[in-house]
Amino acid sequence: DAGITQSPRHKVTETGTPVTLRCHQTENHRYMYWYRQDPGHGLRLIHYSYGVKDTDKGEVSDGYSVSRSKTEDFLLTLESATSSQTSVYFCAIRGDSYEQYFGPGTRLTVT
Amino acid sequence: AQSVSQHNHHVILSEAASLELGCNYSYGGTVNLFWYVQYPGQHLQLLLKYFSGDPLVKGIKGFEAEFIKSKFSFNLRKPSVQWSDTAEYFCAVCDNFNKFYFGSGTKLNVKP
Numbered sequence: 026d027a028g029i030t031q032s033p034r035h036k037v038t039e040t041g042t043p044v045t046l047r048c049h050q051t052e053n054h055r056y057m058y059w060y061r062q063d064p065g066h067g068l069r070l071i072h073y074s075y076g077v078k079d080t081d082k083g084e085v086s087d088g089y090s091v092s093r094s095k096t097e098d099f100l101l102t103l104e105s106a107t108s109s110q111t112s113v114y115f116c117a118i119r120g121d122s123y124e125q126y127f128g129p130g131t132r133l134t135v136t
Numbered sequence: 137a138q139s140v141s142q143h144n145h146h147v148i149l150s151e152a153a154s155l156e157l158g159c160n161y162s163y164g165g166t167v168n169l170f171w172y173v174q175y176p177g178q179h180l181q182l183l184l185k186y187f188s189g190d191p192l193v194k195g196i197k198g199f200e201a202e203f204i205k206s207k208f209s210f211n212l213r214k215p216s217v218q219w220s221d222t223a224e225y226f227c228a229v230c231d232n233f234n235k236f237y238f239g240s241g242t243k244l245n246v247k248p
Contacts, residue, residue: 056234058236060238065145065240066240067140067142067226067238067239067240067241068180068226068228068238069238070235070236070237073234073235075234083235084237115179115180117236119230119234122185122187123168123185123187123230123234124170124182124185125170125172125180125182125228125236126182127179127180127181128179129179130179
């Protein structure tokens with residue numbers, strides 16, 4: 026357990042509303058990641074961060090933004106949620122040996 | 137962009153059968169390779185990893201994987217599976233920019 030929590034764990038929202046998911050880590054890791062997991066696609070990288078206020082896009086970043094104002098928190102925002110963003114979202118940190126440790130996930134449903 | 141291919145989407149085995157799951161990646165540079173397992177309703181957990189050195193790496197729960205550079209492959213193996221190995225398995229690559237790329241996963245169903 027790498028001390029990663031995600032909130033909320035479940036959320037149902039309506040199309041067009043903004044949504045923010047939070048990832049919190051307790052072990053001061055530099056790299057943090059947001060993924061979405063969908064059947065048949067595995068995990069796809071949305072955005073990642075390599076330090077406070079340092080972020081970069083992943084392969085499926087459209088419609089998502091991130092912020093990292095503190096080492097321990099990495100926020101993912103859906104500016105205007107769409108049904109195609111219904112998914113399970115996982116946060117991860119990169120350990121000292123390049124392995125990733127994942128949070129418990131957030132199940133988001135956009136109706 | 138890099139890609140990771142897992143050719144077996146769904147594998148069904150009986151207990152004690154041997155397992156081999158294929159993984160191929162496209163990245164031509166130095167890579168770090170991983171296999172993760174996801175049990176139903178849980179998050180991904182690291183099974184094993186390869187960075188350099190001996191191309192045959194051993195992980196937890198009796199799993200091992202072989203890195204074959206010439207084939208861009210990193211196949212996962214287990215000599216004798218158990219019912220408790222029923223899960224989804226993901227191969228992943230980390231490139232020089234600390235970006236991770238995951239395969240689409242292989243669902244393993246082990247029948248008792």
